[in-house]
Amino acid sequence: MVTLFHHPLCPHSRFVRLLLGEYGIEPRLIEEKTFERRPDFLALNPAGTTPVLIEADYVVPGAEVIAEYLDETRGLGLGRHRLLPDDPIERIEVRRLYDWFARKFFQEVSDWLITEKVTKRYMTRAQGGGGPDMEVVRVARSNIRYHLRYIGYLAGRRNWLAGDRMTHADLAAAAQISCIDFLGDVPWEEDEAAKLWYARVKSRPSFRSLLNDRLPGLAPAAVYADLDF
Amino acid sequence: MVTLFHHPLCPHSRFVRLLLGEYGIEPRLIEEKTFERRPDFLALNPAGTTPVLIEADYVVPGAEVIAEYLDETRGLGLGRHRLLPDDPIERIEVRRLYDWFARKFFQEVSDWLITEKVTKRYMTRAQGGGGPDMEVVRVARSNIRYHLRYIGYLAGRRNWLAGDRMTHADLAAAAQISCIDFLGDVPWEEDEAAKLWYARVKSRPSFRSLLNDRLPGLAPAAVYADLDF
Structure with missing residues (x-):
C-alpha cells in the first residue's frame, strides 16, 4: 500500500502521481496544505514540502x-x-531535463503562477494570502514562452524530450505544464511541436486522475481536460 | 581526463570537487563566471549554471x-x-539531505550571501552588480543558525549526517557551509556538534584544494583554512 501526501496543483506531486500511474500503482492520496505547517506532516518531512510517499x-x-x-x-x-534508461550516459540527458523542468521551469513559471493565482486564495492574510500580484503573473506568463519553445525544439528533434523513449523528463515537464494549463496560461498557439508532444503525454492513462482534479471555487480552463485542445 | 567548469565560491561546484577528490580524480578546472552568459558555455549547459563536467x-x-x-x-x-549506499532504502535519507543542503540551505543562506557579498563585486552595474544589500545579508545570517542546529542534531545522533558512513549528504552540506565559512558568516560557537562534524569533513584530503581557493580582492575569513578553528 502506497500513500502519497500531495496537493492537486503541486507540480512535483503531479509528477509523482504520473510516475505511480506508469508503474500501475494506485496510491491513497492525502491532500496537504503545506503552508499550514502541520506538525505531523513536518515530522514526516522536515522540509515541509509535498510530495511525500x-x-x-x-x-x-x-x-x-x-x-x-x-x-x-x-x-x-x-x-x-523503464522511465530512467539503463545506460548511465543516457541518464545524463534525462536527469538534466528533469532538473530543467522541476527546478528552472518551476522557479521561473509555475511557482509564481500557482502561488499568486491559487495558493494565496486559500491562505489567510497572516499566512501571506490575498489577491494575485499581477506583475509577478505577467513575468511568469512571459517566461513560459521560451520554455514552450524549448519543449518544441526538443520534441521536434526527438521522439520524446530526452530521446527515443518516454522518461522522467517528459513526466516532469508535463506535470509542470499541466498546472499552468489548469490556469489557462499556456499559449499553445505559439508552438505546434510542443502542443503535439503534450497531447501525447496527456493521452496516457496515467494522466487521467490529474485531469479530474478540481479545487474549491477554482474551475480549470476550458482546454484543461480536453484531449483535442 | 575530466574537466570541470566551476566557480571557486559556487557551492554546487565545490560539492563536485569534493566528490572528485574522494574518487581520486584530479580534474582540469576551468573557472566560469556564469553571469557573463558565454555562448560556448551555454552550448554545454543551456541552463547556464555551474558545475559542468x-x-x-x-x-x-x-x-x-x-x-x-x-x-x-x-x-x-x-x-x-561508496558515497551513495547500495541499499535503495538507505539512499532515501542520503538524497533527502542532499536536497536539503543543495536546495534549501542554498536558497535560504548561501545563494543570498554569495550573491550579495561576492558575485555582485565582480558584476558590472548593467549585470546587476554593486554593493551588498545588507537586509538580505542579515536574513541569510539569521537563517544559517537553524541549519547549523539541524547539522548538530543529525551529527549528534549519527556517525555522519545520513548514517554510519560519509555520503553525498556530508559533502553537499560541507560544500555549502565552506562558502559561508570563507565569508566568515558561520556562528561556530553556537553548535559544538556541528563544528566537530565540519572539522572531520574539512580534514579530508579531498577538501584541501577548496581551502586553497582565493578570489581577487577577497581574502577568506581567518578560520577558513584552519583545521583547528
Missing part, C-alpha cells in the same frame, strides 16, 4: 528522491518502458 | 546529475566507502 514503514520525501526510489525498486519491472 | 565526449551538467553519474560509473569501485 509512504510505503510500509518507509517515508520517501521529495519528488526526485521518490523517482529514484521507484526506479531502484521497480524500474527493471517496466522492461523497455 | 566533461569526460571524453560526454557533457554532464549539474551537481546532482554529476553525482549520480559518478556513482553509476565508479561507485562500486569505492567499496565500503
Whole structure:
C-alpha cells in the first residue's frame, strides 16, 4: 500500500502521481496544505514540502528522491518502458531535463503562477494570502514562452524530450505544464511541436486522475481536460 | 581526463570537487563566471549554471546529475566507502539531505550571501552588480543558525549526517557551509556538534584544494583554512 501526501496543483506531486500511474500503482492520496505547517506532516518531512510517499514503514520525501526510489525498486519491472534508461550516459540527458523542468521551469513559471493565482486564495492574510500580484503573473506568463519553445525544439528533434523513449523528463515537464494549463496560461498557439508532444503525454492513462482534479471555487480552463485542445 | 567548469565560491561546484577528490580524480578546472552568459558555455549547459563536467565526449551538467553519474560509473569501485549506499532504502535519507543542503540551505543562506557579498563585486552595474544589500545579508545570517542546529542534531545522533558512513549528504552540506565559512558568516560557537562534524569533513584530503581557493580582492575569513578553528 502506497500513500502519497500531495496537493492537486503541486507540480512535483503531479509528477509523482504520473510516475505511480506508469508503474500501475494506485496510491491513497492525502491532500496537504503545506503552508499550514502541520506538525505531523513536518515530522514526516522536515522540509515541509509535498510530495511525500509512504510505503510500509518507509517515508520517501521529495519528488526526485521518490523517482529514484521507484526506479531502484521497480524500474527493471517496466522492461523497455523503464522511465530512467539503463545506460548511465543516457541518464545524463534525462536527469538534466528533469532538473530543467522541476527546478528552472518551476522557479521561473509555475511557482509564481500557482502561488499568486491559487495558493494565496486559500491562505489567510497572516499566512501571506490575498489577491494575485499581477506583475509577478505577467513575468511568469512571459517566461513560459521560451520554455514552450524549448519543449518544441526538443520534441521536434526527438521522439520524446530526452530521446527515443518516454522518461522522467517528459513526466516532469508535463506535470509542470499541466498546472499552468489548469490556469489557462499556456499559449499553445505559439508552438505546434510542443502542443503535439503534450497531447501525447496527456493521452496516457496515467494522466487521467490529474485531469479530474478540481479545487474549491477554482474551475480549470476550458482546454484543461480536453484531449483535442 | 575530466574537466570541470566551476566557480571557486559556487557551492554546487565545490560539492563536485569534493566528490572528485574522494574518487581520486584530479580534474582540469576551468573557472566560469556564469553571469557573463558565454555562448560556448551555454552550448554545454543551456541552463547556464555551474558545475559542468566533461569526460571524453560526454557533457554532464549539474551537481546532482554529476553525482549520480559518478556513482553509476565508479561507485562500486569505492567499496565500503561508496558515497551513495547500495541499499535503495538507505539512499532515501542520503538524497533527502542532499536536497536539503543543495536546495534549501542554498536558497535560504548561501545563494543570498554569495550573491550579495561576492558575485555582485565582480558584476558590472548593467549585470546587476554593486554593493551588498545588507537586509538580505542579515536574513541569510539569521537563517544559517537553524541549519547549523539541524547539522548538530543529525551529527549528534549519527556517525555522519545520513548514517554510519560519509555520503553525498556530508559533502553537499560541507560544500555549502565552506562558502559561508570563507565569508566568515558561520556562528561556530553556537553548535559544538556541528563544528566537530565540519572539522572531520574539512580534514579530508579531498577538501584541501577548496581551502586553497582565493578570489581577487577577497581574502577568506581567518578560520577558513584552519583545521583547528
